[in-house]
Amino acid sequence: xxxxxxxxxxxxxGIEALLASLGVFGSLLCLCSAFEIPFxxxxxxxxxxxxxxxxxxxxxxxGWLVCLILGLAFLLACVLLRKPLLRSGRAIWNVLAFRxxxxxxxxxxxxxxxxxxxYGSAAKFxxxxxxxxxxxxxxxxxxxxxxxxxxxxxxxxxIPCFILTDTPPKFLYLVLVVFTLLIQLFTQNVRRREAxxxxxxxxxxxxxxxxxxxxxxxxxxxxxxxxxxxxxxxSRKLQQLTASWESRDAQQGQGGTPEGIRLRELSALPGxxxxxxxxxxxxxxxxYLCGSIYEGFDGDSWTRLTDRxxxxxxxxxxxxxxxxxxxxxxxxxxxxxxxRNCTLTVTPNGKLPVCYFPANPLTLPEKxxxxxxxYLQNLxxxxxxxxxxxxxxxxxxxDPNYDSYVRETCLQLPSEETxxxxxxxxxxxxxxxxxxxxxxxxLPVAERAELISKAVSNCAAYSRDAVIIPAGRxxxxxxxxxxxxxxxxxxxxxxxxxLRACGIPARYLSxxxxxxxxxxxxxxxxxxxxxxxxxxxxxxxxxxxLEPTPGNATEFTGVIPPKETEPPIEVPTVRPTRPRPTExxxxxxxxxxxxxxxxxxxxxxxxxxxxxxxxxxxxxxFPVKLxxxxxxFAIVGLFWLHRRLALLxxxxxxxxxxxxxxxxxxxxxxxxLNRISHAGNAAEVEAIGxxxxxxxxxxxxxxxxxxxxxxFLAAARVRRxxxxxxxxxxxxxxxx
Numbered sequence: 001x002x003x004x005x006x007x008x009x010x011x012x013x014g015i016e017a018l019l020a021s022l023g024v025f026g027s028l029l030c031l032c033s034a035f036e037i038p039f040x041x042x043x044x045x046x047x048x049x050x051x052x053x054x055x056x057x058x059x060x061x062x063g064w065l066v067c068l069i070l071g072l073a074f075l076l077a078c079v080l081l082r083k084p085l086l087r088s089g090r091a092i093w094n095v096l097a098f099r100x101x102x103x104x105x106x107x108x109x110x111x112x113x114x115x116x117x118x119y120g121s122a123a124k125f126x127x128x129x130x131x132x133x134x135x136x137x138x139x140x141x142x143x144x145x146x147x148x149x150x151x152x153x154x155x156x157x158x159i160p161c162f163i164l165t166d167t168p169p170k171f172l173y174l175v176l177v178v179f180t181l182l183i184q185l186f187t188q189n190v191r192r193r194e195a196x197x198x199x200x201x202x203x204x205x206x207x208x209x210x211x212x213x214x215x216x217x218x219x220x221x222x223x224x225x226x227x228x229x230x231x232x233x234x235s236r237k238l239q240q241l242t243a244s245w246e247s248r249d250a251q252q253g254q255g256g257t258p259e260g261i262r263l264r265e266l267s268a269l270p271g272x273x274x275x276x277x278x279x280x281x282x283x284x285x286x287x288y289l290c291g292s293i294y295e296g297f298d299g300d301s302w303t304r305l306t307d308r309x310x311x312x313x314x315x316x317x318x319x320x321x322x323x324x325x326x327x328x329x330x331x332x333x334x335x336x337x338x339x340r341n342c343t344l345t346v347t348p349n350g351k352l353p354v355c356y357f358p359a360n361p362l363t364l365p366e367k368x369x370x371x372x373x374x375y376l377q378n379l380x381x382x383x384x385x386x387x388x389x390x391x392x393x394x395x396x397x398x399d400p401n402y403d404s405y406v407r408e409t410c411l412q413l414p415s416e417e418t419x420x421x422x423x424x425x426x427x428x429x430x431x432x433x434x435x436x437x438x439x440x441x442x443l444p445v446a447e448r449a450e451l452i453s454k455a456v457s458n459c460a461a462y463s464r465d466a467v468i469i470p471a472g473r474x475x476x477x478x479x480x481x482x483x484x485x486x487x488x489x490x491x492x493x494x495x496x497x498x499l500r501a502c503g504i505p506a507r508y509l510s511x512x513x514x515x516x517x518x519x520x521x522x523x524x525x526x527x528x529x530x531x532x533x534x535x536x537x538x539x540x541x542x543x544x545x546l547e548p549t550p551g552n553a554t555e556f557t558g559v560i561p562p563k564e565t566e567p568p569i570e571v572p573t574v575r576p577t578r579p580r581p582t583e584x585x586x587x588x589x590x591x592x593x594x595x596x597x598x599x600x601x602x603x604x605x606x607x608x609x610x611x612x613x614x615x616x617x618x619x620x621x622f623p624v625k626l627x628x629x630x631x632x633f634a635i636v637g638l639f640w641l642h643r644r645l646a647l648l649x650x651x652x653x654x655x656x657x658x659x660x661x662x663x664x665x666x667x668x669x670x671x672x673l674n675r676i677s678h679a680g681n682a683a684e685v686e687a688i689g690x691x692x693x694x695x696x697x698x699x700x701x702x703x704x705x706x707x708x709x710x711x712f713l714a715a716a717r718v719r720r721x722x723x724x725x726x727x728x729x730x731x732x733x734x735x736x
Contacts, residue, residue, distance in 0.1 A: 012198045013059060013142065016191070017052040019180050019202075020137040023150060024051065026176035027133060027157030028126055030169035034161040035095050038123045046127075047134050054138035067139065074131055085128060091121035096160055098265065099167055129156065145192040147184040154181075175213065182209040189646060194653065260303035261294065261510075263475040266489060269464040269531075269554070275349050276512075277356075279524045283342040283391065284516050288534065288545065289356035289526070291511035292375040297496065299414035299474040302508050304374045312370050314402050317395035317542065318360040343388050351381040356511055359545060360395075362388040396541030406538050410505035413497065418474050422501035425480050429455040440502055445539045449546050452498045456548040459494070461485045464554060464561070488549045492533040495548035505538035506546075513555050530555050659699040663692035666707040673714035676728055677721045685710035 024047050032039045054070070057063035078085055095117060097110035133153055140149040154177060161169045186205035190197050281287065294302035313319050346356060355368045355376035364370070365385035369377040378385070397403055413419045423440070430438045430451055440448050463485035469478050476497035479490050492508055499506035513532040516522045532555040535546040554560055654662055667689030670681055681689070688703050719726050 008196065009059060012191075012195055013052070013055045015198055015202055016142045017048065017055040017138065019184055020055065020134070020141040020150070021048045021051045023154050023177055023180040023184075024130065024133045024137050026173050026180065027154040028130060029173040030161050030177065031157040032123075032126070033170040033173060034167040035099060035122075037092070037095065037119055037126070040123055040126055043126065043130050047130055050131065050134045051138045054135055055142035058139060058143035064143070067135075071135060074128075074135070078128065084124070088121050088123075088125035090115060091118045092125040095119065095122050100164065101267070133157070141184060145188055147181060147188050150184060151181055179209055179213065182212065186642075189649065260296075260301050261489070261508075262301050263489070263493060264300055264469050269487060273527045273529050275525050275527050277349055277352065277526050278347040279514065279526055280345040280347075280521055281342060281516055281524070282521050283344070283358075283389075284518070284522070285391070287358060287514050287516050287524075288509075288532070289346075289358060289512045289514070290375075290509050291354050291356050292509070293536075294374075294508040294510075295409050297412060297414075297493075297500075297508070299418065299476070302493070305372070305409055309370075309372050310399075310402055310405075312364060314397065314399045315370065315372075316361050316364075317397055318362060318390060318393045319364070321362070321390070321393050321395040341388060341390060343386065345384060345386045347384040348382060352378050353381050354378050355385060355387075357387065358389045359543075360390045360393050362390055398541075403541065406505050410507050410538060411500050411503070413500050414474055418477055418497075419501040421477055422480070422498050425477075426452065426455060426498055426502065429459075445504055445537070446544075448502055449499065449504065449537050449539075449544070452495055452502070453546050453548045456480070456491050456495045456498065457550045459483070460490070462487060462550045462553050488533040488553060488555060491548040491550075492535050495535045495546060499535065499537050499546075507536055507543075509534050509536055515556070529558060529560070659701065659704050660692045662704050663688055663699045663707050666704075666711050667692065670707070670711050670714045673711075673718050676725050677714070677717045679714070679717055682710050682713070 028043070029039060031037065054067055057066045057070075060066075090112065093110070094112050094115050097112075098117060101111055133156070136153040137150050140146050140153060158169070158174075158177065161167055183202060183205040186208060187198065187201040190201035279287070279289070292304065295305045296303035341362065342358075344358060346352070355365050355378045357364070357376055364376065365378075365387050367378070367380040367383065367385065369379060371377055397406075413422075426440050427438075430440050433451065433454055440451060443451065459480050460483045464487055465485065469475055474497075475490075476494040479486055479494050480498075483490065489510075496506040496508050510531075510533045512526050512530045513534075514524050514526055514530055516524060532549070532553075535548060536543040537546055538544075549555070650665075653665060657665065667681075667685065670685055670689075674681055684706050688699065688707055691697055691703075692699050718728075
């Protein structure tokens with residue numbers, strides 16, 4: 001190491017510090033952009049200072065000792081500040097665990113619910129991570145001159161970004177890391193053996209790296225990139241393997257056991273069909289089986305209010321309707337036939353912690369316990385249970401205390417501003433539905449609820465993917481105003497919020513929905529694809545169901561829509577021109593209307609056949625399969641190019657060096673070749689090499705010739721040592 005540094009050495013130190021700093025910045029910014037962690041502004045100054053200091057110390061005599069002391073001081077600081085360090089570590093771990101659990105629909109066992117998502121605390125963990133990456137990246141670039149070590153050092157900030165398909169880092173930051181690593185790779189040999197040529201080599205490497213990245217972007221543009229189908233299949237397999245009953249129930253509120261539903265932590269619905277229970281019933285129609293009811297709403301989550309237990313007859317007034325237990329089984333009301341006394345038998349396909357019950361039960365399962373008006377706890381989770389219910393009843397709540405409780409708890413919204421915004425949104429969409437300005441407050445309760453159902457079901461497209469709600473926004477209001485897609489949880493939450501904003505008590509229900517079609521008793525297999533959420537509103541002392549989810553939902557159709565792909569290019573078709581019937585003018589009904597008999601359409605003839613559709617030329621795209629096939633050839637080509645440049649550089653070194661430098665270079669190459677063939681240097685070669693390295697004597701041309709002969713003999717010995725050693729000599733040795 002040098003005892004003092006001149007101006008040119010400082011320039012080389014600055015270049016190496018710049019390369020290491022850009023790599024560290026790219027690695028940390030990849031992590032921050034992928035997981036929405038704020039990047040601390042202080043690191044913009046701390047990282048370059050730390051990297052430059054370590055690079056400078058690595059060039060100074062005894063500098064390694066100072067670097068070691070600096071590392072030990074960092075460890076001591078970590079021990080002294082272990083409590084805040086552990087807090088920030090738990091915070092960033094919570095962020096990663098939440099995103100992974102959400103992305104793979106897996107159990108949130110690693111996610112600490114009490115800690116929550118604290119992005120500010122997670123950002124503090126970037127300070128020790130930045131110190132470690134800066135410290136070792138600077139040593140790898142300046143002292144060890146090893147690109148592989150530098151790449152390994154930068155991996156902690158990059159690897160978490162590619163475990164999920166929905167957490168990619170920003171393209172610019174990823175390119176920054178790749179760009180700096182390419183420059184380090186192309187200049188590695190020069191910085192090791194000829195430090196004074198560092199600046200020139202870096203300039204050449206910048207140009208070559210820019211050309212390589214530019215060519216890659218031209219062949220495979222960023223805007224056309226899509227994850228390979230194999231990766232999507234792997235992601236779906238992981239979702240199926242890691243999904244568990246408890247996590248799905250906790251996220252969607254299907255099991256009835258969770259205390260609440262975190263709306264900001266909803267994940268994509270599972271993509272596999274798993275049978276959960278078998279239902280046998282004599283009811284014909286759409287059967288809703290409720291598992292849990294939620295009344296508390298704060299804009300971010302639904303919670304269950306269990307402060308006061310209510311008798312079963314108060315929660316379910318139909319239990320007291322003895323007249324419905326009569327022998328007659330149907331009643332005709334408003335031209336509709338309702339089945340009065342239906343039976344329901346549920347056989348679990350495992351354990352059911354909750355009894356799923358239909359609306360208006362006439363009896364409750366024997367081994368069940370009513371928890372407030374929230375859900376029926378199943379005391380025998382592995383046994384089948386039977387109950388009866390009715391689809392029509394006039395029974396109403398007779399307890400005024402329960403009526404007051406409902407109006408007190410089921411009208412709550414996060415704020416009055418949210419309620420006003422919801423009413424404004426409904427008024428605007430009511431005008432679109434009715435075709436004229438309408439005040440929803442003037443409509444009857446039933447018509448107002450129906451208006452809300454229509455408006456919500458048309459506000460966004462149905463999709464099984466999750467919707468990420470921005471922080472600080474009300475879930476229902478954001479979904480109505482800006483949401484592009486959602487599933488039953490989103491529609492039910494928005495409808496319940498709108499009902500409350502209009503002064504109608506409403507609550508959120510979750511469970512399953514199934515279609516009972518046929519005659520007599522029907523046996524249905526209920527799977528997790530039929531998990532559903534809907535709304536009930538309170539009108540005149542009874543709860544009435546409201547369905548805001550569109551009819552093309554998976555729960556109703558039982559079919560999972562395929563993943564969205566590129567829309568096919570529409571080919572314009574030319575249809576034959578045929579006279580279309582015109583609408584008759586409005587006339588007085590009392591006057592006779594002249595009509596022409598409509599002739600049957602004539603069969604198409606050769607003259608009337610539609611012309612062939614014009615062919616549309618698709619834009620040329622580089623075949624992705626060919627690109628994957630070319631990647632191995634590109635790697636081999638880069639390897640060959642690197643070897644060729646290394647050989648040219650070694651020959652150029654020998655040509656430009658004086659006799660002493662030539663003798664030292666030849667001595668090192670002889671020693672390297674002899675290590676491969678397990679032989680030793682000749683005595684003359686050993687003597688001349690030590691003379692050139694450790695004395696002030698000038699090496700003569702004859703001595704250089706001796707060193708060259710020793711090098712050729714060592715190379716010939718390696719060629720005769722076997723195929724593997726010959727391969728190492730021809731391809732591996734020139735790279736170092």
